[in-house]
Amino acid sequence: MLSLKARRTLYTVLLSVGIVIVALFIFRSFFYFPSTVYGESMAPTLEDQNKIIISRIGEINRFDEIVFHAPDQDASYVKRVIGVPGDTIEYKNDVLYVNGKKHKEPYLKEMKAAMQGDALFTNNFKLRDVIGENTIPDGYLFVMGDNRRNSKDSRMFGLIPQDSVIGEVKFRYYPIPQFGLTN
Template sequence: MLSLKARRTLLAVLLPIGIAIIALFIFRSYFYFPSTVYGESMAPTLEDQNKILISRVGNIDRFDEVVFHAPDQDASYVKRVIGVPGDKIEYKNDVLYVNGKKHAEPYLKEMKNAMQEDALFTNNFKLRDVIGEDTIPDGYLFVMGDNRRNSKDSRMFGLIPQSTVIGEVKFRYYPFPQMGLTN
């Protein structure tokens, strides 16, 4: 049997540890959680085996990097949101047009520069060619990987329901030289 003093000491040590474990569980369950990137579809923004933190809170906007339940297998994908509800999407001569307005994609610069001058990094398409509609309906997103030539994304499997989004990629914590905020 432990003495009263020993029990108090044990309680003083175990109580903060227990509170920390509960706080970590709540934080991970409702706010942020770690994940690992598998594959090269988001290269060079996110590379295979990068360790990332995903936020479960906040709104998803165009150009955010999101993790979602894959529509074609029992896995999760990480891709960039290109179109949100109401958007009309078109790619022409390696330029993204959203609702008729040209949008720069600086995150593609490194990969585009590595290509032959006359080659397209992103093949031409209109949203209608991919999903059979001109605009993205409510409740859906159009996503693409940054490594456009090696990405299974909305061009192949169509729109993703917003309800399948697990969260937004906020931070890369491994490898250490690349540690920092994403986007």
């Protein structure tokens, strides 16, 4: 039988462990949680088997990297937000135009540099050709992978509901040489 002092110590240790477990559960459920990237659609920004931290808090903005429930299968996708409600989107000669204004995409620089000849990295399109409307309606997002030639994204499955967003990618913790904030 344990002494009174040993029982108190055991109780204190178990209570502390219990509090830590509950705190981690709450933190993971409501704020941040780890995930793994599967596939090459976000390469080179995020690559297959990268380990990332996703934030469930905060506002989603254009060019954020997000994780969302896939509209076409029982899975989650990681993509970049290209258009938000009210936006018009057009790609012309490998240049993104949002609401008629040219936008630079520095996260595509490495992949574009590897292209040979006059081939386009991102094929020309207008939002209307993809979704049948000129602007993104309230409650929806237009998303694309950074590896435009190997990405199943809004160009194929259309807009995603904002309520399908699980969270924003904030941090990569594996592989160790790429440890840090994402682009």
